[in-house]
Amino acid sequence: MDRIVDEIVLFGLGLPLLLLAPAAPAAVAAPLLTLIATGALELLDRGEGGAQRQAPASAASPVRAARFIRVARPVIAAAYLIAALAAPALAAFVPLLAYAAVAQNLGPLRFLWPAALLGAAVSGSGALAAAALLLGALACLAARRTTKVQTERASLRQWRDAVQEDRLALAERTRDLAERQDLEVSCAVLAERARIAREIHDNVGHLLTRSVLQMEALAVTHEDDPALAKELAAVGATLHEALGTVRASVHDLHDEAFDPQTTLAELIGEFPGIAGTLAFEAESLPRPVALAVVAIVREALANARTHGRATSVAVSLLEFPGFYQLAIEDNGRAANLVGEGGLGLASMEERATALGGTFSFEPLPPPRTGSRVFATFPKTQEVRP
Numbered sequence: 001m002d003r004i005v006d007e008i009v010l011f012g013l014g015l016p017l018l019l020l021a022p023a024a025p026a027a028v029a030a031p032l033l034t035l036i037a038t039g040a041l042e043l044l045d046r047g048e049g050g051a052q053r054q055a056p057a058s059a060a061s062p063v064r065a066a067r068f069i070r071v072a073r074p075v076i077a078a079a080y081l082i083a084a085l086a087a088p089a090l091a092a093f094v095p096l097l098a099y100a101a102v103a104q105n106l107g108p109l110r111f112l113w114p115a116a117l118l119g120a121a122v123s124g125s126g127a128l129a130a131a132a133l134l135l136g137a138l139a140c141l142a143a144r145r146t147t148k149v150q151t152e153r154a155s156l157r158q159w160r161d162a163v164q165e166d167r168l169a170l171a172e173r174t175r176d177l178a179e180r181q182d183l184e185v186s187c188a189v190l191a192e193r194a195r196i197a198r199e200i201h202d203n204v205g206h207l208l209t210r211s212v213l214q215m216e217a218l219a220v221t222h223e224d225d226p227a228l229a230k231e232l233a234a235v236g237a238t239l240h241e242a243l244g245t246v247r248a249s250v251h252d253l254h255d256e257a258f259d260p261q262t263t264l265a266e267l268i269g270e271f272p273g274i275a276g277t278l279a280f281e282a283e284s285l286p287r288p289v290a291l292a293v294v295a296i297v298r299e300a301l302a303n304a305r306t307h308g309r310a311t312s313v314a315v316s317l318l319e320f321p322g323f324y325q326l327a328i329e330d331n332g333r334a335a336n337l338v339g340e341g342g343l344g345l346a347s348m349e350e351r352a353t354a355l356g357g358t359f360s361f362e363p364l365p366p367p368r369t370g371s372r373v374f375a376t377f378p379k380t381q382e383v384r385p
Contacts, residue, residue, distance in 0.1 A: 084117070215236040304332050
């Protein structure tokens with residue numbers, strides 16, 4: 001935009017200079033020829049920039065077009081300057097061509113443009129040549145200033161884009177770190193709950209069980225004393241209630257401490273010699289489905305290592321609107337299991353069908369090697385016997 005404004009100003013300043021040119025038909029056509037020449041130079045300059053930005057390195061046609069544009073621009077400018085030698089009226093607009101030569105970096109024409117004013121000087125229009133020479137020098141300075149401003153603006157935009165990219169990358173890393181921290185905290189909380197559940201079960205639960213047994217023994221020993229037996233029965237009932245409450249609390253803690261994603265990740269790492277990956281995309285997984293998934297993955301990994309001699313396994317659990325999908329792929333020898341109907345495959349199928357789901361085991365299509373375990377679980381489980 002700055003260049004267009006400068007060129008409009010120079011064109012406007014060139015119009016009064018026509019009054020200093022000798023009367024000739026060229027004086028009438030000079031503004032039109034100048035507009036055509038400068039417009040063509042501007043369009044070609046923009047076209048070359050667009051071709052360089054958009055064309056891939058291997059494209060032949062855009063490269064040839066860019067070469068043509070690089071040759072055409074100096075030719076048009078040189079033709080105009082040569083015409084100014086023959087038609088002194090065109091000298092009034094030579095500063096505009098000088099501006100274009102400097103702004104578009106048209107090689108030697110940046111310094112040879114004053115020669116186009118010789119025609120006006122020789123024809124007796126010395127004032128026109130002097131005024132055009134002064135205006136041309138100012139135009140060259142303006143072109144250098146505008147080019148510098150545009151270069152600095154482009155650098156500023158690049159710097160701003162780089163800062164924005166760094167800011168977005170930093171925000172993404174911050175989110176990843178926050179999610180990882182939340183996951184670590186969640187894992188630590190679940191592990192602590194599991195530890196508390198074990199401690200309660202192993203210590204308090206056993207003590208209460210022993211107390212119940214002792215109370216029942218005392219009740220049998222003093223059954224001939226109805227009053228004491230009644231008191232012992234009340235204490236025994238209280239102990240039974242306390243034991244039931246402890247067991248319920250232990251089960252609740254254990255259920256909360258069971259995280260399917262963490263369990264699957266740890267399970268994959270328990271098989272040495274197998275490089276495993278896990279894609280877990282399920283928001284809420286019911287406990288029966290989670291237990292079935294863990295059991296199927298454990299059996300599939302054992303089969304892949306023992307029978308298939310697999311070295312890599314990919315496990316994915318995806319949640320869809322109506323069902324959960326489990327897929328396990330390995331690079332082992334699927335032929336060792338297909339058609340055998342072993343207990344492992346039957347057990348996996350039973351776990352899936354017991355929850356109203358489906359199960360399949362098949363080799364991967366050529367040229368891939370390995371096998372795929374595929375199971376689905378409906379979100380509304382219909383438990384089958």
